[in-house]
Amino acid sequence: MGKRRAFLLAVALVAALVVAVAGYEDEGTRWEGGEEGGTGRREGQESFLLQDSKHVVKTDAGDMRVVRGFGGRFAKSPMHIGFITMEPKSLFIPQYLDSSLILFVRRGEARVGYIYKDELVERDLKMGDIYRIGAGSAFYLINTAEGQRLHVICSIDTSESLGWNSFQSFYIAGGTYPSSVLSGFDQLTLSTAFNVSETELSEMLTTQQSGPIVFLTSSHAPSSWSKFLDMDRNQKVAHMRRIVRIRREDLEQEEDKSTWSFRNLLVSLFGRREDKRGKTRATGKGPDAYNIYNRKPDFKNDYGWSLALDEGDYSPLKHDDFGVYLVNLTAGSMMAPHINPRATEYGIVLSGTGTIQIVYPNGSLAMNAKVTEGDVFWIPRYFPFCQIASRTGPFEFFGFTTSARDNRPQFLAGANSLLQTMRGPEFAAAFGLTEERLNEIIDAQRETTILPSATVSPPDVAAKVGGSEVEKVIRDFGSDVVMGFD
Numbered sequence: 001m002g003k004r005r006a007f008l009l010a011v012a013l014v015a016a017l018v019v020a021v022a023g024y025e026d027e028g029t030r031w032e033g034g035e036e037g038g039t040g041r042r043e044g045q046e047s048f049l050l051q052d053s054k055h056v057v058k059t060d061a062g063d064m065r066v067v068r069g070f071g072g073r074f075a076k077s078p079m080h081i082g083f084i085t086m087e088p089k090s091l092f093i094p095q096y097l098d099s100s101l102i103l104f105v106r107r108g109e110a111r112v113g114y115i116y117k118d119e120l121v122e123r124d125l126k127m128g129d130i131y132r133i134g135a136g137s138a139f140y141l142i143n144t145a146e147g148q149r150l151h152v153i154c155s156i157d158t159s160e161s162l163g164w165n166s167f168q169s170f171y172i173a174g175g176t177y178p179s180s181v182l183s184g185f186d187q188l189t190l191s192t193a194f195n196v197s198e199t200e201l202s203e204m205l206t207t208q209q210s211g212p213i214v215f216l217t218s219s220h221a222p223s224s225w226s227k228f229l230d231m232d233r234n235q236k237v238a239h240m241r242r243i244v245r246i247r248r249e250d251l252e253q254e255e256d257k258s259t260w261s262f263r264n265l266l267v268s269l270f271g272r273r274e275d276k277r278g279k280t281r282a283t284g285k286g287p288d289a290y291n292i293y294n295r296k297p298d299f300k301n302d303y304g305w306s307l308a309l310d311e312g313d314y315s316p317l318k319h320d321d322f323g324v325y326l327v328n329l330t331a332g333s334m335m336a337p338h339i340n341p342r343a344t345e346y347g348i349v350l351s352g353t354g355t356i357q358i359v360y361p362n363g364s365l366a367m368n369a370k371v372t373e374g375d376v377f378w379i380p381r382y383f384p385f386c387q388i389a390s391r392t393g394p395f396e397f398f399g400f401t402t403s404a405r406d407n408r409p410q411f412l413a414g415a416n417s418l419l420q421t422m423r424g425p426e427f428a429a430a431f432g433l434t435e436e437r438l439n440e441i442i443d444a445q446r447e448t449t450i451l452p453s454a455t456v457s458p459p460d461v462a463a464k465v466g467g468s469e470v471e472k473v474i475r476d477f478g479s480d481v482v483m484g485f486d
Contacts, residue, residue, distance in 0.1 A: 002107065002460045018283045021424060024240070032105055037069065047262040047360055047367070048366065048367045048369070048377055048378055048379070049369055049371070049375060049376070049377050050067050050068065050070065050081065050346075050357070050375075050376040050377065050378055051067070052067065052068040053065055053066065053067045053068070054066055054068075055168075057092075057211070057212045057213060058211075059092075059210060059211030059213045059214070060210075060211075060215070061086065061087050061090040061210070061211070061213040061214050061215045062085050062086035062087055062089075062090050062092070062143075062150075062213035062377060063084075063085055063213070064082060064083065064084045064085075064092075064212075064213075065081070065082070065083045066080050066081070066082045066083075066156065066167075067080060067081040067082075067083070067376045068080050069081070069158070069346065069378065070378055072291050076158060077158055078157070078158060078159070078344065078402045079155045079156055079157055079158060079322070079346060079400060079402070080099075080155075080156040080158065080167065080264050081153070081154070081155065081156070081249060081346060081348060081376050081400075082152075082153070082154040082155075082156050083151075083152070083153055083154075084099070084141070084150070084151070084152040084153075084154065085109075085149060085150065085151055085152075086108075086141070086143040086149065086150040086152075086213060087143065087149060087215065088143055088145055088146055088147055088148060088149065089143060089144075089145075089146070089215060089216045089217045090142070090143045090150075090213055090214060090215050090216060091141070091142050091143075091213065091214050091215075091216050092140060092141040092142075092212060092213050093140060093172075093173045093174065093208075093212055093213070093214060093466075094138055094139070094172040094173040095138065095139065095140070095141045095169050095170055095171045095173075095212070096135075096136055096137055096138045096139065096170050096172065097133075097135060097136075097156075097167055097168065097169055097170070098135055098136070098159060098161045098162045098167055098168045098170075099135050099157050099159060099160060099161045099167040099168075099199040100132065100134050100135045100157040100160070100319065100320050101132065101133045101154045101155065101156060101157075102130065102131070102132050102154060102155045102157075102317070102320065102322060102324065102400065103125070103129075103130070103131045103132070103133065103152050103153075103154045104128075104129075104130055104152065104153045104292070104324070104398065105125050105126060105128060105129045105131075105150070105151075105152055106127070106151040106152060106153050107127055107144060107149065107151040108127065108145050108147070108148050108149060108150035108151060109124070109125065109126050109127070109143070109144050109145045109148070109150070110124070110125045110141055110142060110143060110144060110152070111123070111124050111125070111141070111142045111144050112125060112131060112133070112140070112141050112142075113139060113140050113141060113142075114137050114138060114139030114286075115137045115138045115139070116134075116137065116138075116285075116286035116287075117285075117286070119285060119286070121285070121286030123286070123288065123289055124144070125289055126291070126295035127293070128291045128292050128294065128315060129290070129291050129292075130289060130290045130291070130292055130309065130324055131287075131289045131290075132287070132316040132317070132319065132320070134327065135160045135161075136159070136160075138172055140173075142216070147162070153348055153398065155322055155346070155400040157322065158220075158294055159320070169212070171212065173208070174205070174208055174212075175205060175206050175207050175208030175209050176206055176208070176209045177208070177209045177210070177211055178211065178212050178484060180205055182205060183205050184303050187201065187202075189271075193284055203435075230376050235405055240300075244337070263482060264293075264445065286304065287315070287316050289315065289484075290309065290314040291326065292307070292326055293311065295307055295309075295313075299448075299450070301447065301448075301449070301450055302330070302451050302452075303329065303330050303333035303334075303447070303450045303451060304327070304328050304329040304330050304333050304335075304389075304394075304450040305327075305450070306325065306326070306327040306328070306335070306449070306450070307325065307326055308323060308324070308325040308326075308380060308401075308405055308406075308407065309323060309324040309325070310323050310403075310405055310406050310407075311323075311404040311405065312406070313321075314368055317328055317404040318404045320404070321402065321403060321404045322400050322401065322402065322403075322404055322406060322413065323343065323400065323401040323402075323403055323404055323405075324398075324399070324400055325345075325398070325399055325400075325401065326396075326397075326398045327396070327397055327398075328386070328394060328395070328396045329354070329387065329388075329389035329395040329396075329450060330389065330392060330394055331389055331390065331391050331392060331393050331394060331395075331450055332389055332390070332391045332452070332453035333374075333388075333450055333451065333453060334386055334387070334388045334389070334450070334451045334452075334453065335387040335388075335391050335449070335450055335451075336386060336411050336413045336414040336417070336448070336449055336450065336451050337357075337384055337385070337386040337411070337412040337413050338384070338385070338386070338409045338410055338411040338412055339383065339384050339385075339409065339410050339412070340379065340381055340382070340407055340409055341381070341382065341407070341409075341410055342381070342401075342403045342405060342407050342408065343381055343401035343402045343403035343407050344378065344379065344380055344381045344401065344402045345378065345379040345401050345402075346376070346377075346379075346399050346400045346401070347376070347377050347378070347379070347397045347398070347399035348371050348374075348375070348376050348379050348397060348398050348399055349371050349372060349374060349376075349377075349396075349397050350373065350396040350397055350398050351373055351376045351394065351395075351396045352372075352373070352389060352390065352392075352393050352394050352395035353370065353371065353372045353373075353389075353390045353392065353395065354370070354371055354387055354388055354389045354395035354397075355368065355369065355370055355371070355386060355387070355388040355390070356368075356369055356371055356377055356385065356386075356387055356388075357383065357386050357387075357388070358379060358383055358384070358385040359383060359384040360383070361382070361383070366383065370390075381402070384412060391453070411448070411449065413445060414445050414447060414448045414449060414451060415446055415447060415448040415453070416449065417442070419442045420442060423435075423438065423439065423442065425434075
């Protein structure tokens with residue numbers, strides 16, 4: 001009886017997996033989280049390219065586009081990928097999300113303010129900085145550069161999100177567009193809570209109509225934000241006192257408060273302390289940013305370099321169990337075929353063009369697609385894959401993994417490959433070769449991790465092994481090992 005139950009349970013699990021895959025295929029272009037139309041997925045080999053994108057925010061001052069991760073009705077994607085672009089001197093207004101963000105500043109400079117352990121924390125970010133904002137933590141983002149757009153790439157953790165295929169913004173500040181979450185309360189209730197008149201409350205909650213990303217300069221359409229900037233610090237504090245009755249003793253005791261409010265964010269935005277040089281100091285005791293460009297590569301040779309951040313390098317990553325990586329390949333070089341034993345990988349092409357090859361468990365080609373700047377791809381855990389730079393120039397890509405631990409990729413070719421580590425009579429027998437012949441083949445590649453293209457390989461290496469013979473060995477090995485797959 002026990003064996004029968006176990007068998008039925010196994011059948012049920014297999015059926016569930018089949019339905020999950022079918023559910024993804026049925027999802028097509030369904031999207032739950034945006035304001036404007038996006039693009040759907042491509043089928044077939046390019047299903048590993050993530051192309052279901054939507055502008056969730058779009059104003060004159062900037063936009064946010066989200067690329068949905070792989071998933072369907074029964075298989076929730078662990079993350080989406082967001083792209084934030086902000087014009088100079090603009091603000092992404094105070095809000096909180098039902099998802100955690102890991103920000104990567106691709107270009108420009110930014111200031112982020114958010115609530116960390118009930119305290120308001122501010123950090124200035126520059127190109128290459130990594131910074132995490134937890135789900136439910138109120139935050140804002142400012143492009144502080146005078147004449148440069150801000151470009152941010154971020155992971156959006158879906159583990160705590162309310163929707164199956166979306167994430168949700170809750171705007172604390174706002175007006176008629178977007179509406180503040182405060183607007184949903186009864187006017188009498190809210191005026192009592194703020195200790196102001198309903199007229200004053202209406203002034204605060206109906207003035208803003210420029211969208212979630214607004215300009216902070218008077219040269220654009222005037223808004224409550226630009227009016228604040230035109231004031232000196234004392235005027236700003238006085239104006240905030242008039243709206244929310246901020247008492248001087250409250251400001252003096254702010255560090256001792258155990259709760260946060262909309263007032264804290266206003267104080268930070270428009271009453272921040274400056275040093276003698278006029279530069280804003282970092283405030284609060286929250287984590288600092290981690291600059292990925294200041295770190296030495298984990299691996300580097302003549303053909304490129306790579307680095308990966310885990311929780312040991314930047315402890316905030318452990319909260320979402322996400323990792324970060326960056327790879328730069330020279331023209332024509334290749335990240336050797338390998339597998340990720342611990343994590344699914346999401347990648348974004350930062351510059352250049354290249355090719356991504358992914359292999360199914362049965363040894364057949366899953367994808368062989370050309371990618372270019374801005375493309376987003378994903379690699380399932382355990383699936384063999386490699387990235388190849390085009391011969392026209394370097395190929396740089398950045399991304400996130402679904403594990404904050406050291407991923408320890410296992411390479412399938414090169415001087416540090418699994419074949420090198422496990423060489424012996426057992427492997428030779430599995431390939432149907434003599435040990436001597438197998439050693440000749442796997443010793444032909446002298447480089448590790450990042451490999452040269454065929455045109456720059458040493459002549460003696462290229463001449464040593466014929467391509468057709470290697471293909472035959474791999475094909476025979478795949479047929480023997482992957483039993484039960486057609």
